[in-house]
Amino acid sequence: MTRNRVRGRLPVVLVLPAVLGLAFLLVPLAGLLVKTPWTSLSTLLSAEVGEALRLSLICASLATVLCLFLGIPLAWLLARSGLPGRGFLRALVTVPLVLPPVVGGVALLLVLGRRGLIGEHLDAWFGISLPFTTAGVVVAEAFVAMPFLVISVEGALRAADPRYEEAAATLGASKWLTFRRVTLPSVLPGVVAGAVLCWARALGEFGATITFAGNFPGETTTMPLAVYLALETDPDAAIVLSIVLLLVSVGVLAGLRDRWISGPT
Amino acid sequence: MTVPNLRKSKSIRVTLAVASAALVLAGCGSGGQAAAPASGSEAPKVTGDVTVFAAASLTETFTRLGKDFEAANPGTKVKFNFGGSSALAQQLNQGAPADVFASAAPANMKQVTDTKTITDAPRTFVKNKLAIAVPKGNPGKIAGLADFADAGKKIALCAEQVPCGAASKKVFELAKITPAPDTLEQDVKAVLTKVSLGEVDGALVYKTDVKAAGDKVEGIEFTESAQAVNDYPIASLAKAPNAVTAKAFVEFVLSDKGRTVLSAAGFDSP
Numbered sequence: 001m002t003r004n005r006v007r008g009r010l011p012v013v014l015v016l017p018a019v020l021g022l023a024f025l026l027v028p029l030a031g032l033l034v035k036t037p038w039t040s041l042s043t044l045l046s047a048e049v050g051e052a053l054r055l056s057l058i059c060a061s062l063a064t065v066l067c068l069f070l071g072i073p074l075a076w077l078l079a080r081s082g083l084p085g086r087g088f089l090r091a092l093v094t095v096p097l098v099l100p101p102v103v104g105g106v107a108l109l110l111v112l113g114r115r116g117l118i119g120e121h122l123d124a125w126f127g128i129s130l131p132f133t134t135a136g137v138v139v140a141e142a143f144v145a146m147p148f149l150v151i152s153v154e155g156a157l158r159a160a161d162p163r164y165e166e167a168a169a170t171l172g173a174s175k176w177l178t179f180r181r182v183t184l185p186s187v188l189p190g191v192v193a194g195a196v197l198c199w200a201r202a203l204g205e206f207g208a209t210i211t212f213a214g215n216f217p218g219e220t221t222t223m224p225l226a227v228y229l230a231l232e233t234d235p236d237a238a239i240v241l242s243i244v245l246l247l248v249s250v251g252v253l254a255g256l257r258d259r260w261i262s263g264p265t
Numbered sequence: 266m267t268v269p270n271l272r273k274s275k276s277i278r279v280t281l282a283v284a285s286a287a288l289v290l291a292g293c294g295s296g297g298q299a300a301a302p303a304s305g306s307e308a309p310k311v312t313g314d315v316t317v318f319a320a321a322s323l324t325e326t327f328t329r330l331g332k333d334f335e336a337a338n339p340g341t342k343v344k345f346n347f348g349g350s351s352a353l354a355q356q357l358n359q360g361a362p363a364d365v366f367a368s369a370a371p372a373n374m375k376q377v378t379d380t381k382t383i384t385d386a387p388r389t390f391v392k393n394k395l396a397i398a399v400p401k402g403n404p405g406k407i408a409g410l411a412d413f414a415d416a417g418k419k420i421a422l423c424a425e426q427v428p429c430g431a432a433s434k435k436v437f438e439l440a441k442i443t444p445a446p447d448t449l450e451q452d453v454k455a456v457l458t459k460v461s462l463g464e465v466d467g468a469l470v471y472k473t474d475v476k477a478a479g480d481k482v483e484g485i486e487f488t489e490s491a492q493a494v495n496d497y498p499i500a501s502l503a504k505a506p507n508a509v510t511a512k513a514f515v516e517f518v519l520s521d522k523g524r525t526v527l528s529a530a531g532f533d534s535p
Contacts, residue, residue: 106458114419115463131464132419132447214448214459215424229451232351232426 036243037236049241051218052226059222060202063141067198071149079157097147104143105211136213137220141202148201149194156190196256203249309509312340318353319345320369321452325477326530334517341510349427349452357382364511367499370428374498387498390519391532394494395432396472397485398460405466410487416445421459421468424449428495433469435493473531
């Protein structure tokens with residue numbers, strides 16, 4: 001039973017769809033690269049592109065921080081607390097995954113908008129209005145991306161051996177200390193993987209952002225919005241924007257992968 | 266020897282099953298196509314599906330016209346894709362399978378005639394002009410176009426790429442006002458949503474959109490709008506899958522019946 005022999009028997013029924021699947025995912029990206037107007041690249045890279053890219057990176061990173069801050073405790077609650085109705089709660093947490101992002105954006109407007117359930121008071125008491133601001137972009141991205149983090153961290157927590165935590169408890173550590181010094185380090189790969197997914201999702205976010213935060217260059221026009229609008233008048237510019245976003249995100253993800261996420265090779 | 270053989274034949278069988286399933290799926294894809302143009306001596310029949318790409322500002326009127334058309338021509342089914350005219354033009358140029366295009370501006374119609382996606386001469390069927398839209402009760406106290414320069418007020422406009430945005434730009438240039446918008450939306454209906462939710466104090470939309478939004482939105486007319494009138498052209502596509510019905514639909518929109526529906530919604534006659 002050598003490795004080679006096992007490899008030699010790759011079943012066609014698996015390999016064929018696998019190859020098709022790979023092509024399905026990669027060919028459109030290759031098409032983008034082929035169609036890129038490389039020669040006029042520098043002229044199409046305007047200051048606005050830089051601005052949109054900067055905004056995208058900042059907002060996606062802030063949204064990820066927000067998700068980590070709120071999502072890890074939420075994942076812990078779902079995995080460890082023994083709360084009744086956790087299954088139902090977990091299903092609710094994943095709703096933004098299946099919800100069309102535009103609907104998510106409308107929901108955010110209805111709650112956090114200037115006339116929204118909570119937004120009304122934010123506006124009246126503190127003068128805070130989230131729609132059409134960069135903060136609004138972060139909120140919209142976090143809303144859509146947080147389930148990725150929660151699910152990833154919760155899975156890691158459920159797979160982690162609770163005996164280490166029990167041992168820490170028997171040694172007199174408080175629950176908070178146990179969480180910080182034992183639980184969190186043991187699920188760190190899950191947290192990082194979740195954060196990367198969350199960041200990637202936030203970076204590509206379109207529907208909720210344009211619905212909730214609107215579109216204004218320098219304030220709320222992230223790369224996906226810029227791509228969408230450029231596509232209507234100048235498809236070449238849209239392709240360049242997409243390539244820039246693609247290169248940056250692949251670069252960041254590849255960098256993180258080498259450093260943090262060592263997948264089985 | 267028998268075991269590998271068995272396995273092999275099994276895997277072939279499954280592969281065949283997968284392949285035939287794919288074929289069936291592919292068949293479904295083309296099966297949904299509308300009836301082919303009539304051939305031979307038969308008179309061309311108005312029947313089957315017709316797909317209409319129409320500007321967002323036509324959402325209400327064309328939905329109504331589509332129902333009327335179906336009632337007048339049994340066996341037809343009108344499907345719509347409403348959106349910003351520029352986005353629709355782009356989709357058509359990329360080969361979207363449509364029969365009819367109704368744009369909110371000649372510029373976006375030109376985008377498709379330039380590529381020979383449409384070879385018929387587009388015909389103007391209505392005109393529309395801009396109006397200021399404010400939420401019910403006008404909480405932002407918008408009095409006129411000059412308030413759009415006030416950075417303290419929340420203002421939504423269409424992005425310049427879409428016809429209502431291009432018309433807005435023209436209006437502001439004529440009025441010598443530099444607007445201070447908070448958001449540039451991808452189509453006129455998105456702007457209208459922001460107004461009806463009360464998220465902005467004021468916006469520029471079409472006169473007809475104010476009417477369509479009902480009592481959630483109030484309209485303020487302004488003089489400069491008369492100088493930035495949008496012509497709405499309509500035409501059937503060169504490669505319309507259902508050319509006969511497509512032409513019939515265009516005629517229906519241009520007919521007296523169509524005009525009645527459109528002018529009831531506030532559109533002006535060309």
